[in-house]
Amino acid sequence: MLLDEDRSMPRAGAAAGDGVRITHTVVSTPLGPTTLVAHDGRLSALLMPDSKYAPAQGPFGERDDDGFDQVRTQLDEYFAGERTVFDLPLALVGTTFQVRVWEGLLRIPYGQTWSYGEVAAAVGLDPRTSSRAVGAANGRNRIAIVVPCHRVIGADGALTGFAAGLDRKRFLLDLEQGTPDLLF
Template sequence: MVTQAPAAPTTDRYTRVSSPVDDLILTGDGTTLTGCYFTGTGHDHDPTEGLLRDDGAFAGATGQLEEYFAGERTEFDLPLGPSGTEFQLRVWQQLRAIPYGTTCTYGDVAREIGATNGFRAVGLANGRNPISIIVPCHRVIGADGSLTGYGGGMDRKRFLLDLEAGTLPFG
């Protein structure tokens, strides 16, 4: 008889959170948030694969997201642990410095991190941001002021920018 060793226990967890932009999937170890993903994007990546569902582990993140969508929170105060290259981590850190209700361009982000001509690389890093909304990649727009691609979809990007501009009703 062949027996299989039991799977190693996982410390990585996830939950689903309702939001005005569809359900969000939060991932992490229960303390540090490693992902905030949109559902229904059509992407092949399943951020919950191999993770244990634990709805109680993300109470802080869930509460702060609820406050954000209610127009009561303009900054997130959560331990974050995104996984990426050194360049991506620099870009994502700079995204967190973009003030609520404002936008900047990919070129602006590139200049701020010392990669003057790296606006295309910034765009790629922006698109791979694993912690949507909380690391506000939606605040980055094209050099001509137009809304450019967004992994969560352009409707969601517009909604988030309108929310932050105060042009949505709260309730």
């Protein structure tokens, strides 16, 4: 489901212009309290503490602690090392280009990393001219972990930006390699 970014995050308690119901909850994860947001029951955001591009609390809609059981279960399985692929209904909220990039991120296998150029090539773009734009779209991904933007690294293998911080990115990559720092 693609939602126009201008209508994606209405005020708390409101619905998007086309009648979309926005709900949220906060769950405990090894990365800190994480806000989950849904558009009509489809996950539209997974925001860790201090996420760079997280909207203010107001646009999250009404709180619904019972409507996110499937997401909670799959996150628990992921953090326990038991899940390598998420199977959740998603609402990718962004521009057409951003959604194209995020759909490319979903192709990166668990435990592997791709460069921004490799993501560009995977979605049919020229990596020589599109890597920066892919990086910008990657950084705006609101469904971190499920849409694995943490698996994207620099062409030289260096860890590069992650909206929730490089320490969290390193934790997620280590988790997927079976060597997480449990003292995050």
